[in-house]
Amino acid sequence: MTNDVRDASVDSALTSPFLRACRGLEPSHTPVWFMRQAGRSLPEYLAIREGVPMLESCFRTDMVVEITMQPVRRHGVDAAIFFSDIVVPLKAIGVDLDIVPGTGPVVADPIRSADQLGTLRDLEPDDVTSITDAVRGLVGELGGTPLIGFAGAPFTLASYLVEGGPSRDHRRTKELMYGDPDLWHALLGRIAAIAGQFLRLQIEAGASAVQLFDSWAGALSPSDYDTYVRPHSEEVLASVADLDVPRIHFGVGTGELLSRMGEAGADVVGVDWRVPLAEAIGRVGDRAVQGNLDPTLLFAPTEVVHARAAEVIEAGRAAKGHVFNLGHGVLPATDADALTRLVDFVHAYEPEA
Numbered sequence: 203m204t205n206d207v208r209d210a211s212v213d214s215a216l217t218s219p220f221l222r223a224c225r226g227l228e229p230s231h232t233p234v235w236f237m238r239q240a241g242r243s244l245p246e247y248l249a250i251r252e253g254v255p256m257l258e259s260c261f262r263t264d265m266v267v268e269i270t271m272q273p274v275r276r277h278g279v280d281a282a283i284f285f286s287d288i289v290v291p292l293k294a295i296g297v298d299l300d301i302v303p304g305t306g307p308v309v310a311d312p313i314r315s316a317d318q319l320g321t322l323r324d325l326e327p328d329d330v331t332s333i334t335d336a337v338r339g340l341v342g343e344l345g346g347t348p349l350i351g352f353a354g355a356p357f358t359l360a361s362y363l364v365e366g367g368p369s370r371d372h373r374r375t376k377e378l379m380y381g382d383p384d385l386w387h388a389l390l391g392r393i394a395a396i397a398g399q400f401l402r403l404q405i406e407a408g409a410s411a412v413q414l415f416d417s418w419a420g421a422l423s424p425s426d427y428d429t430y431v432r433p434h435s436e437e438v439l440a441s442v443a444d445l446d447v448p449r450i451h452f453g454v455g456t457g458e459l460l461s462r463m464g465e466a467g468a469d470v471v472g473v474d475w476r477v478p479l480a481e482a483i484g485r486v487g488d489r490a491v492q493g494n495l496d497p498t499l500l501f502a503p504t505e506v507v508h509a510r511a512a513e514v515i516e517a518g519r520a521a522k523g524h525v526f527n528l529g530h531g532v533l534p535a536t537d538a539d540a541l542t543r544l545v546d547f548v549h550a551y552e553p554e555a
């Protein structure tokens with residue numbers, strides 16, 4: 203980082219509503235950003251992606267910068283999330299996989315044996331220079347708006363690697379988990395090292411917060427989460443603790459896991475829309491929360507969206523810190539203007555006395 207960029211990031215750490223809320227400090231307004239804000243519904247995203255496969259776009263510095271900036275320019279959100287995907291570090295170390303439109307990540311040779319596990323090598327800085335260059339470029343372009351880096355958590359990435367693609371029931375993943383715990387822990391340990399390194403490289407390049415997505419952890423019972431998953435998520439979050447940026451941890455359907463996901467080492471716990479935010483705040487203890495408007499509400503009339511958003515903001519006042527977000531990613535058919543109106547509403551909202 204140049205000195206100017208470093209000064210800007212120090213200023214931003216003190217004043218950014220997003221970073222303040224993550225750290226439990228009073229922000230000047232409730233900060234808001236949206237999971238999956240980069241891409242999806244934006245016409246300018248669809249235009250730039252025309253003819254470029256998803257994974258190729260993730261390794262093109264100019265495209266990562268432009269797509270990351272698009273929602274910031276359009277909606278005025280309080281944070282950018284860098285355009286990439288949770289499978290990008292796996293692709294970068296040579297795993298044969300693709301992101302199939304409408305389906306998601308598909309792995310050619312699913313990992314189900316110790317021999318196959320041997321193919322998962324460590325992530326080296328040289329594997330992702332086009333990406334860290336993009337992060338560096340973005341920090342300059344964003345000025346005071348913080349950039350969120352991210353990675354997939356060990357369980358969610360293991361599910362794609364073991365199943366070979368998306369799965370409703372994670373049957374093969376759990377078959378390995380229950381049937382061969384030694385191989386399971388070796389696999390999750392490998393993934394934890396890769397995910398931790400991916401986060402570290404993003405932070406070193408200038409990301410000022412990170413989010414660890416354990417999207418599918420809600421498929422686990424609390425005791426299985428503790429036995430088979432939590433130690434590995436903990437390893438990822440602990441591996442960047444020395445870099446002193448807020449760590450957000452999120453999963454879908456994780457109401458029963460919220461306290462555990464916090465204790466795994468999160469500063470901010472992401473909450474989906476199935477759990478009332480007030481309830482979630484009780485479960486995460488002395489940590490900030492992020493969430494949790496149902497993404498389908500953006501298809502409702504504006505006054506309904508805003509009434510529900512007001513409830514979320516009011517509930518969030520009881521938290522150590524609250525970052526407004528959806529309870530999962532922006533749905534592809536969402537009207538971009540509805541997102542802009544929601545940002546304006548959250549920013550202008552005056553709390554009830």
Ligand code: CP3
Binds near residue numbers: 284285286302415
């Ligand atoms: O949040 C953002 O705006 C940043 C970009 C981002 C993408 N994927 C871009 C993307 C992030 C943070 C992700 C994370 C991700 N990827 C997760 C965790 C978050 C979550 O939603 O739970 C998961 C589980 C994945 C795996 C994945 N990649 C899925 C399920 C899909 C969707 C498949 C589909 O087409 O419905 C993808 C593809 C993907 N990742 C797209 C984008 C913009 C769509 C690809 C396209 O536009 O062609």
